[in-house]
Amino acid sequence: MKWEEIDEIIKPLMFDARKKVLQSFSQQLDVQTKSNKNDLVTNMDKAIEKFYIDNLHAKFPKAKILGEESQKDKFEDSTDLFFVIDPIDGTMNFVKQKAHFASMIAVFDHQKPVLGYIMDMTAGELYWGGPSVGVYRNFEKLQAPSNLSLADGLIGMGLPMLLNPNSGMADVARQSSGVRMYGSAGIEFIHVLNGETLGYVSKLHAWDYAAGKILAETLDLTVEAIDGTDINVLSSKVVLVATKNAQKQINEIINA
C-alpha cells in the first residue's frame, strides 16, 4: 500500500484525538495506577486508544495492532499493515501538568517501517514522516540535526537510568552540556528531531519508541538498544537515540 493512502487516514485521526484530549481538560479525569504508583492510566488513554483502533480496523480490516492499553497483536506474525499505538505518552504530565505529553502511532508494512507520527498534544504540532517522504513538523520539512559530539549538546535521560550507578549514565551526563528530563518519550524524541538535544536514553516499551525510531532514522540519527540486542523485535529495552558522534562516545563510556 502507498504511504499516502495510510497517511491521509492517520493525520485526521491524530488531530481529532488531540481535540478530544484538550476537551477533556474541563472534565474530571478517572486516574488509575498500573505497574506502580507512578505508572498511570486514565479514561482518556483508554478512550483515545479505542478511537484509534476502531477507526484503523474500519479502514484497514487486515491490519494488526499493538496498543499500550489493550490490543497486543504480535509484530513477528504480521504479514500486512501493523500499527503501534501509544494514545497518551507522558500520562503523568497529562494528569499533573496538562502539558508536555504526546500521542504516537507507528506504521509498518510487511514488518518494514513506513510512517511514524508524534503529536505534541498541547502545541498541536505533528511530527510525521518516514523513509520515503522525509520528516515534517506539520507542513514544514525538517533537516537532519547536525552531528554533535557529546560535549556539545544536551541529553535527555530517564531518571532510573541516571540514578542507576551501574548504568554509566552519570559519566555520560557529566561529559555532556547537561541533562534534560521531560517525562514523555515522545516529547524527548521531538527534542532530538529538532536538534534541541543530541540524544535521549531511557528504558522504553515498544509503543514508547516505535514512531520515534522511524522518524529519527529518517533524519540520520541512530537508534539502538544499549545491550546491543536487535531493536526490531519491538520489546521493552533501554533505548538510545542520538547523533552518530554522540552514540559512539556514549557506547565507549558505558562499556569502559
Ligand code: 2AM
Ligand atoms: P507512558 O506515559 O506512555 O507510560 C517517562 O515516564 C516516559 O517513560 C513516558 O514516555 C512513559 O510513557 C514511559 N514509561 C513510564 N513507565 C514506564 C515503564 N515502566 N517502562 C517503560 N517506559 C515507561
Ligand code: CA
Ligand atoms: Ca501511554
